[in-house]
Amino acid sequence: MYDLIVLGAGAVGENVADRAVQGGLTVALVEHELVGGECSYWACMPSKALLRSGALLRAVQHVPGAAEAVTGKLDVQAVLARRNSFTHDWSDDGQVEWVEGAGISLVRGFGRLTGTKEVTVTASDGSKTVLTARHAVAIATGSNALIPDIDGLRAAKPWTSREATSAQQAPHSLAIIGGGVVATEMATAYAGFGTTVTLISRGTLLSGLEPFAGEAVVKALRDLGATVLLNTETKRVQRNENGVVIETGDGSVVTATELLVATGRTPRTSDIGLETIGLTPGKWLEVDDTMVVPGFDWLYAVGDVNHRALLTHQGKYQARAAGDVIAARAKGALVADQPWGTHVATADHESVPQVTFTDPEIASVGLTADAAKKAGYTIRVVDYDIGNIAGASVHADDYEGKARMVVDEDRSVILGVTFVGPDVSELLQAATFAVVGQVPIARLWHAVPAYPTMNEIWLRLLETYGRPA
Ligand SMILES: Cc1cc2nc3c(=O)[nH]c(=O)nc-3n(C[C@H](O)[C@H](O)[C@H](O)COP(=O)(O)OP(=O)(O)OC[C@H]3O[C@@H](n4cnc5c(N)ncnc54)[C@H](O)[C@@H]3O)c2cc1C
Numbered sequence: 001m002y003d004l005i006v007l008g009a010g011a012v013g014e015n016v017a018d019r020a021v022q023g024g025l026t027v028a029l030v031e032h033e034l035v036g037g038e039c040s041y042w043a044c045m046p047s048k049a050l051l052r053s054g055a056l057l058r059a060v061q062h063v064p065g066a067a068e069a070v071t072g073k074l075d076v077q078a079v080l081a082r083r084n085s086f087t088h089d090w091s092d093d094g095q096v097e098w099v100e101g102a103g104i105s106l107v108r109g110f111g112r113l114t115g116t117k118e119v120t121v122t123a124s125d126g127s128k129t130v131l132t133a134r135h136a137v138a139i140a141t142g143s144n145a146l147i148p149d150i151d152g153l154r155a156a157k158p159w160t161s162r163e164a165t166s167a168q169q170a171p172h173s174l175a176i177i178g179g180g181v182v183a184t185e186m187a188t189a190y191a192g193f194g195t196t197v198t199l200i201s202r203g204t205l206l207s208g209l210e211p212f213a214g215e216a217v218v219k220a221l222r223d224l225g226a227t228v229l230l231n232t233e234t235k236r237v238q239r240n241e242n243g244v245v246i247e248t249g250d251g252s253v254v255t256a257t258e259l260l261v262a263t264g265r266t267p268r269t270s271d272i273g274l275e276t277i278g279l280t281p282g283k284w285l286e287v288d289d290t291m292v293v294p295g296f297d298w299l300y301a302v303g304d305v306n307h308r309a310l311l312t313h314q315g316k317y318q319a320r321a322a323g324d325v326i327a328a329r330a331k332g333a334l335v336a337d338q339p340w341g342t343h344v345a346t347a348d349h350e351s352v353p354q355v356t357f358t359d360p361e362i363a364s365v366g367l368t369a370d371a372a373k374k375a376g377y378t379i380r381v382v383d384y385d386i387g388n389i390a391g392a393s394v395h396a397d398d399y400e401g402k403a404r405m406v407v408d409e410d411r412s413v414i415l416g417v418t419f420v421g422p423d424v425s426e427l428l429q430a431a432t433f434a435v436v437g438q439v440p441i442a443r444l445w446h447a448v449p450a451y452p453t454m455n456e457i458w459l460r461l462l463e464t465y466g467r468p469a
Pocket residue numbers: 007008009010011012013030031032033034035036037038039042043044045047048109110111112140141142143161165182268271272302303304305309310311312313314315
């Protein structure tokens with residue numbers, strides 16, 4: 001018997017378990033693949049490792065003096081080898097050591113709910129262990145790549161994000177279906193490797209972000225030699241001895257050695273025994289702000305599986321709240337579940353930061369102008385070209401970038417910020433402070449950015465907005 005059973009040892013499950021142990025609980029953490037989950041082995045870390053070398057090479061090409069010194073091409077095998085080092089060649093020994101050191105009991109095998117506060121784990125040899133929880137079960141089983149119902153697609157054995165992030169060779173050509181984060185990041189990485197990339201998007205690119213973000217990525221991908229097809233449906237897919245043949249909605253044909261499907265995610269809830277507690281398998285798990293599934297006082301769902309924000313940092317933020325609140329409830333301690341309290345993930349709603357590691361990078365937090373309008377805010381939108389800033393002109397010749405600040409006119413606070421441009425990712429946390437802290441615009445005038453850094457974008461945005469009287 002454990003106080004808490006956590007199902008799934010991705011970044012999120014690990015953090016729920018860790019916080020609960022720190023709160024004095026005993027915890028069993030169940031994992032059937034690699035401890036560390038998607039982010040460590042097939043998502044964030046390997047994808048960023050694939051992108052970094054190309055981004056650095058292109059950055060150097062924009063700084064005379066350095067550009068003359070670096071004249072070769074990307075060494076693709078060296079990039080892939082560096083990526084392999086980030087995934088520890090897909091070994092989780094290091095993470096297992098961390099789990100054990102943190103005082104968490106790791107149970108290897110596939111876990112399924114088999115009743116209230118009960119999880120049955122089937123090990124790889126078929127043996128079963130029944131675990132019972134004194135206080136809670138937290139589902140942190142994450143998500144899989146979604147393969148849409150397109151004629152011939154499944155039979156053509158496409159790559160998903162797993163193959164794209166773990167490939168040991170760059171294919172000669174790669175077609176990509178999708179226009180979201182995975183599609184654009186992987187198109188950038190593989191185009192940089194010299195692979196002939198064709199991206200097929202049924203709409204625009206990165207449609208949840210400010211429109212100028214996707215537009216900049218379309219231009220950059222085309223500059224990298226990729227073909228970008230917008231507003232293009234995929235009708236049929238077939239694999240032959242040379243690779244894949246993709247028929248689009250307008251009747252044209254794309255051929256490629258490999259095909260990556262990057263069309264979103266589906267919850268890993270179809271085979272975890274949800275039916276044994278009256279829930280429907282295969283659905284995202286709805287939760288309140290303390291990550292409790294409505295109708296239960298012992299069942300939590302944390303990370304991708306609750307569909308609040310499919311990002312590692314946001315899932316870990318939920319995990320800290322969930323681990324702490326499970327411990328507090330178990331001890332009968334005070335629960336701080338008011339907005340922005342210790343035990344809630346309030347930032348999930350309107351204050352989520354995200355970096356898309358395309359070229360240019362896109363760093364965004366909070367609401368876009370469109371989302372803010374739809375949410376009923378009275379807003380003013382302030383735009384500024386980052387290239388006009390002294391820090392940006394020193395950073396790279398011909399620096400091109402754009403910033404947008406969305407201001408809530410009723411409260412005089414910032415609802416959202418988007419930066420598009422090379423190396424803007426490290427500008428994001430200041431924006432997150434402003435949004436989460438709801439810092440009044442008048443006070444931000446006293447937050448002086450150092451000259452000449454790219455942070456001077458803040459002064460320019462404020463000057464463009466105007467100083468409140
Ligand atoms: C290509 C790609 C790049 C990404 N890049 C970024 C990025 O740069 N930054 C970012 O913030 N986010 C990124 N993401 C999103 C990020 O990977 C996810 O949000 C994150 O991995 C979710 O963590 P999780 O712990 O909820 O799920 P997962 O990491 O999927 O972990 C769930 C774990 O549960 C285990 N499991 C599932 N079912 C069972 C079961 N029944 N029994 C036992 N174990 C089980 C799984 O094996 C897995 O280890 C990226 C995603 C993709 C696809």
